[in-house]
Amino acid sequence: MSTPEPARPRGEGEASVQGIQDVAQELGITLRTLRFYENEGLIDPQRVGNRRIYSRREVARIQLILRGKRLGFSIREIKEFLDLYDADPEHQEQMERLAARVRERLVDLRKQRDALDLTIAELTTIERDALAYLQRTARTG
Template identity: 65%
Template sequence: MRAVVRKHAVDDAGKGIQEVARQLGVTQRTLRFYEDKGLVEPQRIGSTRVYSKRDVGRMQLILRGKRLGFSIREIKEFLDLYDVDPDHVEQMARLAGRVRERIDDLEHQRAAIEETIQELRQIEQEASARVRQIGRAESRD
């Protein structure tokens, strides 16, 4: 009977870790990691973690921030600002600045990658030409 009561308590209060992990496409270990870092604070019913809609929303923002290349420290800063700034003005201003920095970094990386690709193509052409040249010289012998 106790397990049934506990399950209903979880259903009423939010979602369990397995359901949230499945919903977000992450492992339970990932959820526990972000909890350890202080980014989400699910309720506890006994030893069971219970995630509210707010927790799930925060996790979606965390995962999006990671996907976009932001550090855990930066993500925590954005989330903390959201909690203390009711109008979210400071949060949005800092976010805009960090996004601009991230775009600049990615554009520099793209330029470096394009330069590297060009250089590699040149090396490939030179090496292939040398192989063809050696192959013709050997076929004449």
């Protein structure tokens, strides 16, 4: 008697599938993170019984989510990009919005960098003045 084949993910044919623990370990994230992404509608793993099964497509989506987070995009923005990707087979609208959001993010990051440069310069001056004071008082004391 042969064992039944595991259920295949939607639209994946012979694509490999992984359980939630394997995906979490592979991507270096927690099970809670995966469940959060599912609750937010960012991913939709297939279920076999009470187990979540992740296709290559879902793992790729998770990698895109993680990249978006690393680049400073909000969950809402990431969801918008993913939804556009699914809705627009030519990906034209997605790319236009992505380019606009990236430009906005670059402006924000450059402002933050300028503020950090100013803070670093101020702290460097304070440190230099403090060290000079200590050297003067050490010679006279």
